[in-house]
Amino acid sequence: MSENAQSPLPESAQRVADLLAGIGHDRPVVMLPATGKTSAEAAAGLGCSVAEIAKSIIFRRVADDVPVLVIASGSNRVDESKVAARVGALGKADARFVREKTGYAIGGVCPIGHAVAPVMLLDADLFRYDSVWAAAGHPHAVFNLTPQQLQAMTGAEVADVAQAVAS
Template sequence: MPSIDDVKNYLAGHQVDVWEYEQPTPTCETAAAAVGCTPAEIAKTLLFLVGGKPAVVVTCGDMKVKSSLLKKAAGLSGKVKLPQAEDVLEYTGYAPGGVCPFLLRADLPVLLDTSMQRFEKVYAAAGNDYSAVPVTFAQLEQLTGGKPVEVCDPA
């Protein structure tokens, strides 16, 4: 399981800062309050199980993932389900509330919803629920190896 120090070290090698807070940042609303931005600018990292296979979606805090678009983008079929907390930890290495898009397993598909492109920067978690990472969409692509897709509608 990667620690926040692992994430910091990885991102430092790419000249990307990790911001840490005393107040918790586990939701889009609490993270936005800590960062000083809108909830839409928070890049939430979500794990889904599609036909029992995991896929990660990174999207804006004001967006909702559409199952049909997720299945098509991931090339998977079957029922789309939100996992249990222990599944999130198993597949991502992070606990819910602090899941970040960095240092994920190589076999875990990462889908980057293009809704994030409307912002100069978005703020992702850094592996715990007291952190934020300011990144551009291009940096997210580079740092995660994620695939740009359209899988969301406004919540």
């Protein structure tokens, strides 16, 4: 992993770096040498557990086409019925919807700086960790923060969003 101080960040990652600086976040946007499109890829590049990746998943609320952002632990599958019980019926968000509503491409959706303010839920399981990594607007860009900082930055409701693990 490198902080890529010599070369400029991609435009979308620089936008996130500027947003973070504007709210006083003191940790840099880090560029992964390989893609971080999946939680497993990001964790491998960072040397952390998959569970410490705060993945951003976008759904479309059926009633009004509002984006719904679920920030989940990378090791969890999101239980759409739990999310729908809190925010209303959900539909799939295709790549065009995600880019249009967030300003980011799938694989790099940052939890902040969206084009359209989403309804947000934050996975309670993230609070098991001292720090987590979130996408920073580009498939290779991430930033580190505490779950408490993530909640403060987003204003997201903390909820149980994880699918139950079959035993």
